[in-house]
Amino acid sequence: MAFPGTITVTTPDFADRTRMPDRFAAEHEDIAPMIEVSGVPSEAVELALICHDPDAPIPFGWTHWTVFGIAPDQTTITAESGREGVTTKGEAGYSGPLPPPGHGDHSYYFWVYALSRRVEGEPTREEFLRDYADAVIEQNRVIGIYSR
Numbered sequence: 001m002a003f004p005g006t007i008t009v010t011t012p013d014f015a016d017r018t019r020m021p022d023r024f025a026a027e028h029e030d031i032a033p034m035i036e037v038s039g040v041p042s043e044a045v046e047l048a049l050i051c052h053d054p055d056a057p058i059p060f061g062w063t064h065w066t067v068f069g070i071a072p073d074q075t076t077i078t079a080e081s082g083r084e085g086v087t088t089k090g091e092a093g094y095s096g097p098l099p100p101p102g103h104g105d106h107s108y109y110f111w112v113y114a115l116s117r118r119v120e121g122e123p124t125r126e127e128f129l130r131d132y133a134d135a136v137i138e139q140n141r142v143i144g145i146y147s148r
Helices: 125-135
Strands: 008-010 035-039 046-053 063-068 107-117 137-144
Touching: 008 107, 035 063, 035 107, 046 125, 063 125, 125 137
Parallel strands: 008 137
Antiparallel strands: 008 035, 046 063, 046 107, 107 137
């Protein structure tokens, strides 16, 4: 299915499609925003979160954060909510926005996926989308904007 359905994704840290506060950027405090989720379908066995910047000037964009193994009844997602995977930077954990200076606004999509089966290990964003697309029951996102 994978339509937004009943799942809702928000953050108390910024309004959807507005500028993210500097504290979340790599050149500042580099901390992950708190992501809130509600309306998770009852058949979900796990949640996954991926933060992705499709505006990055590389072919597949830039993955800033992956978290797998999140309990479906979790209403707040933080770094401690599951297993953090590797970002495009090649390191596990959150990697805040750092668009090239003067490159304009970049959009940071914090996608939450409700899954029908558990994610094994810590796949990259591309591996997750390839290997778990058939397990996505619903998905939705909140978008932050950032530029330098």
